[in-house]
Amino acid sequence: MSEKMKVTYYPGCSSEATGRHLDESIRAVMPEVGVEMADIEDWNCCGASVGHIGGGPLPTLALNGRNLANAKKQGNEHVMTPCAACYLNTHGSNLTIRDDEAKREKVNEALKAGGMEAYEGDLKVHHAMEVLVNFVGMEKIAERATNKLKGLKVAGWVGCQTVRPFAETDDGGNYDTYEEPEFLDDITRACGAEAVPYEKKTNCCGGSVAVMKPEKTLHLMKLLLEEAEKAGADVISTPCPLCQTNLEMYQDAINAKYGTNFHIPVVFPSQLMAVAFGMDPQKDAALQRNTIRAEKLEKLAKK
Amino acid sequence: MTAAIPATSRTYDLSFARWVRENVKGGDKMNLCMQCGVCSGSCPIGSEMDNGPRKTFMMVRAGMKDEVLSSTTLWNCTSCYRCYVRCPRGIPVTSIIQGLAAVAAKEGYADKEKVSNYYFSKAFWWSARSFGKTDERLVTMKYFFSFGLVEGIKRALANLKIALGMVKAGRMHIGMPHSIRNKSQLKAIIAKAAELESKG
Ligand code: SF4
Ligand code: SF4
Ligand code: SF4
Ligand code: SF4
Numbered sequence: 001m002s003e004k005m006k007v008t009y010y011p012g013c014s015s016e017a018t019g020r021h022l023d024e025s026i027r028a029v030m031p032e033v034g035v036e037m038a039d040i041e042d043w044n045c046c047g048a049s050v051g052h053i054g055g056g057p058l059p060t061l062a063l064n065g066r067n068l069a070n071a072k073k074q075g076n077e078h079v080m081t082p083c084a085a086c087y088l089n090t091h092g093s094n095l096t097i098r099d100d101e102a103k104r105e106k107v108n109e110a111l112k113a114g115g116m117e118a119y120e121g122d123l124k125v126h127h128a129m130e131v132l133v134n135f136v137g138m139e140k141i142a143e144r145a146t147n148k149l150k151g152l153k154v155a156g157w158v159g160c161q162t163v164r165p166f167a168e169t170d171d172g173g174n175y176d177t178y179e180e181p182e183f184l185d186d187i188t189r190a191c192g193a194e195a196v197p198y199e200k201k202t203n204c205c206g207g208s209v210a211v212m213k214p215e216k217t218l219h220l221m222k223l224l225l226e227e228a229e230k231a232g233a234d235v236i237s238t239p240c241p242l243c244q245t246n247l248e249m250y251q252d253a254i255n256a257k258y259g260t261n262f263h264i265p266v267v268f269p270s271q272l273m274a275v276a277f278g279m280d281p282q283k284d285a286a287l288q289r290n291t292i293r294a295e296k297l298e299k300l301a302k303k
Numbered sequence: 304m305t306a307a308i309p310a311t312s313r314t315y316d317l318s319f320a321r322w323v324r325e326n327v328k329g330g331d332k333m334n335l336c337m338q339c340g341v342c343s344g345s346c347p348i349g350s351e352m353d354n355g356p357r358k359t360f361m362m363v364r365a366g367m368k369d370e371v372l373s374s375t376t377l378w379n380c381t382s383c384y385r386c387y388v389r390c391p392r393g394i395p396v397t398s399i400i401q402g403l404a405a406v407a408a409k410e411g412y413a414d415k416e417k418v419s420n421y422y423f424s425k426a427f428w429w430s431a432r433s434f435g436k437t438d439e440r441l442v443t444m445k446y447f448f449s450f451g452l453v454e455g456i457k458r459a460l461a462n463l464k465i466a467l468g469m470v471k472a473g474r475m476h477i478g479m480p481h482s483i484r485n486k487s488q489l490k491a492i493i494a495k496a497a498e499l500e501s502k503g
Contacts, residue, residue, distance in 0.1 A: 016481050018474045042484045044435035055493070057328065057405055062496035066489060088382075106499045113495035114488040160347075164384035165397070178388040204347040204383035216351045216379065245474075249465045291468040 005135045007078045007126070008071045009037040012086035012241070013045050019083065019241030021286035025270035026082045026128055028284035032144055032277055033136045037080070040071045046089035058106060064093035065107040069119040082128040082270070084161035084240040090125050095171060097121035126173060129162060129239050129269075133175040133183050141190040145276035148192025149300050154272065155196050155233035156184035157224060159243040160204040178202065184237060187269045191276035196231040200224055205246045214250055221247055222254050225262045234296045235265045237272060244268060248292050265294035278302045316366030323363050327402035329395035336360045342386030342396045351379040356386050356396045359403070372412040377404040435483030 015023035030037055044067060047060040055063075067090065071079050079094075081087050097104045098121025108118040126134075132141070163181045166172025176183050179202065185195035203224055206217025224247060228236050238244050248266045255262055267290060274285035281287050281301035287294060323330045336357070343355035354362065354376045362371045371377075377400060386396040407413060483489060 013481070020474050044483050044489055056409065056497065056500050057402070058500035059493045059496040062492050063489075066492055106496070109499060110492045110496040114492035116488070116492070160381075160383035160385060165387045165395075168388070202385075204381050204385070206348065207381035207383065209348065209351075209379055209381045217348065217381075220347055249468070252464070289472045289474055291472050291474075 004034045004036055005078065005131070006036045006038075006076050007080040007131065008074050008076045009039050010043055010046075010067060010071070010079055010081040010086055010090060011039065012081060012083040014083055014241040014245075018245045021271065021289035022082055022241045022244070022268050024286040024289075025268055025274045025284065028279055029270050029273040029277060030128075030131075032279075033132075033140050035080075035131060035136065038074065038076070040067055040079070041074065042070065043067050046086045046093075058103075058110075060089070061093050061096060061103060062107055062110040064089050065097060065111055065119055066114070066116065068094055068097070068121075068123060068125075069111055069116050072119055072123055073117075077122075077124055079123050079125045080128055080131050081125070082239070082241070084127070084159065085242065087125070087127045088161055088166075091127075091166060091172070094121055094123060094125050127162065127166075129183055130167075130173040130175040132187065134173050138186050138190045141187065141273065142192075145191050145273070147276055147278035147300070147302050149272065149276050149297070150192055152193040152296060152300060153196050153232055153234045154188040154193045155198040155228040155231055155236045156188055156201060157198065157203075157228075157236050157238045157243065157247075157266075158184050158201050159238055159240045160202055161207070162239050163202060184239065184269060188237060188272065191272045193272065193276075196228075196233050198227060198231055198233070200227050205243055207242060207246075214253060218250060218254050218257055221250050222258055222260070225251065225254065225260075225264055228264055229262065233264065235267050235294050237267055237269050239269055248290065251292065263292060265290055265292045265297070267294050267297065272297070275301045316368075319366045319368040319371075320364050323399075323403070327399055327406065329398040330402065332392075332394045333360055333363065333399060335392040335394055337392060339391060341389050341391060345385045345389050347383060347385065348379055348381055352376040356400060359400070363403075369412075371403065372407040372410065376400065377407055378413075380404070435486055435489045 011023050012019070027037065044063060046067070047055065047063050068079070079090065081090060097107055097119060104121065111118065158181050163176055164178050167176045167181065168174065168178055181201060188195040200223060204220060205224060206220045209217055236247065238247070244266050251262045251264070254260060271285045271287060275281065275297055279285060281298060285301065287298050287301065324333060338357055338361060340357045343349060343357040346352065346355055349355050352375055354374050356376065359371060359374065359376050380397065380400045382397055382401065384397050387398070390396055
């Protein structure tokens with residue numbers, strides 16, 4: 001697609017904290033490839049993957065209903081989010097509101113209690129990666145990537161939730177597969193870098209369980225690092241804010257527990273794109289926000 | 304000649320399975336389960352689960368309500384959706400596990416020792432409800448201190464280095480939590496939703 005696409009943007013809570021560099025780099029690169037973004041007015045948290053336990057299923061649905069109803073008011077049919085968990089919640093809730101009449105009525109009753117208009121589930125919710133694949137296309141990214149990342153070896157770790165469970169469905173935009181997604185390596189190559197073979201592409205790092213009880217999931221993250229090291233990767237690229245933070249911040253704990261010596265930078269594909277687009281390494285690529293600095297990528301950045 | 308049906312000491316209590324079928328999201332598909340084990344075999348965190356999804360579904364059918372709702376399977380699921388997309392019968396396994404966890408939380412099955420995740424979820428929800436946003440700092444601290452003062456300090460110190468690294472990289476801020484503007488609206492919406500949920 002060569003025309004411009006307008007999306008209402010849902011940054012998610014991590015965009016203001018541990019995932020700031022995802023948010024900043026997405027905001028930088030998307031307009032460069034024709035995606036115009038406007039934030040959802042006064043957006044709230046989606047409940048992540050634990051809202052159903054802490055608050056219950058219907059209150060979680062209502063949280064998402066409020067965001068969607070606000071997006072609806074802004075008049076644009078496309079909603080886009082870069083966070084896997086935000087996407088699951090927002091997209092899943094949207095489908096529930098659209099298809100389940102009883103739940104829709106309850107959500108709308110709750111929205112009414114907050115003085116909001118009813119929402120029917122008629123927006124389309126997209127993951128940022130799906131937008132890159134389906135609406136932008138790799139050619140456009142490659143064309144815009146004037147500062148090719150020559151010699152950079154990238155292990156593409158998609159993580160689990162970005163492609164599951166919606167990637168292979170019509171409602172999810174059908175942009176890739178659950179088991180062997182290719183989009184991340186495609187983006188790496190469009191940026192002029194080398195995608196090294198990485199079998200553990202869709203492995204789970206432990207997700208929110210890793211945040212709560214890291215000792216239960218360090219072995220999962222160790223597998224991911226081992227394979228990246230074996231493949232000779234300079235950096236691991238992942239689209240998910242929680243994946244990025246988990247794999248970066250637990251490397252010390254893994255080294256302490258297993259006597260390993262991992263020190264592998266974990267970056268977002270949008271950071272790779274910002275550097276490949278020749279944009280500002282700090283303001284646009286937000287490379288200073290990686291606690292394990294991606295030195296090789298920093299060297300490739302235009303000053 | 305037909306043999307007599309053997310007498311069994313145990314009877315199946317179908318009311319729990321029926322209840323799950325009618326009240327848990329995706330539960331209506333559970334009776335399609337053929338016990339093939341693809342779900343449990345695919346689970347990345349099976350080592351931290353007592354039963355895993357396949358056995359859990361069998362236990363639901365067998366009416367083992369207490370065992371199901373106090374099982375570690377519900378609390379250690381990372382929601383990776385691998386079972387969900389691989390199940391040959393198209394059963395939304397993850398949704399059912401999540402739904403059972405919500406029931407267990409509501410009915411007081413969350414045992415403090417086994418299910419720290421429950422406290423994390425509570426802390427998380429508290430932040431979402433109070434500010435409309437998740438403040439990772441406050442959620443983590445509230446979660447740590449739900450284990451008591453000494454344990455809270457211990458855990459907070461163990462994570463200090465990570466936290467300082469995050470502050471330095473500008474990924475953790477110092478100061479008031481981020482918050483949405485219209486908090487009273489969000490509160491009213493959540494309160495109504497909670498009321499409707501408790502009515503069933
Ligand atoms: S999933 Fe995480 S980052 Fe996304 S909105 Fe929800 S809490 Fe915030
Ligand atoms: S953070 Fe872990 S659990 Fe979440 S999507 Fe990424 S890999 Fe999966
Ligand atoms: S994969 Fe599906 S059919 Fe097989 S045991 Fe699991 S839930 Fe049942
Ligand atoms: S969704 Fe939960 S139960 Fe299913 S494979 Fe992942 S961790 Fe295991």
